[in-house]
Amino acid sequence: MEKSIVVIGGGAAGLMAAITAARQGAQVTLLEPNERLGKKVNITGKGRCNVTNDCDRETLLANIPGNGRFLYSALTRFTPQDTMAFFRELGVSLKVERGNRVFPVSDSAFDITDALERELKRRRVRWARDRALHIKTENGAVTAVQGEKDAYPAQAVILATGGVSYPGTGSTGDGYRMAQELGHTVVLPRGSLVPLVCAGSDCPDVQGLSLRNVELTVYNGKKKPVFREFGELLFTHFGVSGPLVLSASAHLRRWEGETYRLDIDLKPALDEQKLDARLLRDIGENPNRDMSNIAAGLVPHSMIPVLLRRAGLSGNEKANSLTKEQRRGLVQVLKHFTLDVTGTRPVSEAIVTAGGVKVGEVAPSTMASKRVDGLYFAGEVLDVDAYTGGFNLQIAWATGYLAGLSAAESEEMYD
Structure with a gap:
């Protein structure tokens, strides 16, 4: 007698769960209302799909600030x-x-989702284009999933609906509602890997400017560094974005009563002494030029007014009139371009959702609910999140694999 399993959600975790359960001999139905499976997978890594990170378990866990220890079993059973x-x-x-x-190798995420879809068909997984509304239970165990179009009997249900980031891909938060209906606690969802909103007019003044090879340090209210890395960032009308900023945002765990300051080193290859020497050389070679012209050799054109304003200069000063204090002030701004963070952009703009089904209510060795027999969780619907670099997708594959395996092999199959 084949065990009937319903997987809710056709993202990375749901697809892996469905394939794994079907490989164990279960009869699997996948509920996904989107016209395509793996819609969010197809836009990850700018459409290239950062499948995983080829690292050891310790490195993997170090890159998961959101309940990494809970994932120990999953990441051991299904490694990068x-x-x-x-x-x-x-x-x-x-x-x-x-x-x-x-x-x-193709740099196309569609190669990943196409391969998953072929395997679903090969394993005879039924894809129902339906939206799950409720998970039905009797005597504390799942019995079916009620969709908009039909009801789907089930001896096990795997909830893999994702978070609430990128709502255009179908991340509607339905999974949180269904989990709560069954007595699970949902930790308030918030954005992780999300652009940051900054105070003042400097960011809007240079919006659209992308800086490469800068060093970003983030300090908390106690002036303790919580993040430091080299890379690329982008100024926007609301603040900052880009790879560096998205990575940094995952380190800003709590906003209640906490303040953060960004410190951007625009010239990380030069220490203050060498930068001052370069500035002296530029001034010596062009003593009668305006400081705005000198600044043009240091930062992109759109940033010149902001740089000079921060250094207390108008830009009309002749280079040779600059005092030692003014020069040092300019060096300080170049080495410490600071921005005060006032918050994050909405969770809908985040790459990943932090928050979700409370992991203390889920068995880490099986991904099974501790509240309802036959209910399993996988992927972003859980309160787990990681930094950029393929770690979030690895969480999806690993939890999907473990949930699919556990659901298919659990004792209910032999009742």
Whole structure:
């Protein structure tokens, strides 16, 4: 007698759960109302899909600030190397890039979702284009999933609906509601890997400007650094975004009563002494030029007015009139371009949702609910999140695998 399993959600975790359960001999129905499976997977990594990170378990856990220890069993049962082997077996060639990030050789996320879809068909997983509304239970155990179009009997249900980021991909928060209906606690969802809102007019004044090879340090209210990294950032009308900022945002865990300041080193290759020497040289070579012209050799054009204003200069001063204090002030701004963070952009603009189903109510060794028999969780619907670099997708694959395996092998199958 085949066990009937319903997987709610056709994202990374749901697809992996469905395939794994079907490989164990279960009869699997996948509920996904979108016209395409893996819609969010297809836009990750700017459409290239950062499949996983080719690192060891300790490095992996160090990159998961949101309940990483809860994931220990899942990440042990299905490692990044298992993920790579899984996709290679499905015919997807992979490559490892900077920071151990793993991508398809083709640089196309569609190769990943197409391979998953082919495997679903091969394993005879039924895809129902329906939106799940409720999970039905009797005597504390799941019995069916009620959709908008139909009801789907089930001996086990895997909830893999994702978070609330990127609502255009179908992340509606339905999973949180269904989990709460069954007695689960949901930790308030918030954005992680999300752009930051900054005070003042300097960011709007240079909006659209992208800076490469800068160093960003984030300080908390106690002036303790909580993040430091080199990379690229983008100024916007509301504050800052870009890879560096998204990574930094995952370190800003709590906003209640906490303040954060960004400190951008525009010239990380030069220490203050060398930068001062360069400035002296530029002034010596162009003594009669305006300071706005000198600044043009230091920062992009759109940033010149902001830089000079922060240094207390108008830009009309002749280079040779600059005092030692004014020069040092300019060096300080170049090495410490600070911005006060007032918050994050809405969770709908985040790459990943932090918050979700409370992990203390889920068995880490099986992803099974401690509240309802036959209910399992996988992926972003759980209160887990990681930094950028393929770690969030690895969480999805690992929890999906463990949930699919556990649901198919659990004792209810033999009742």
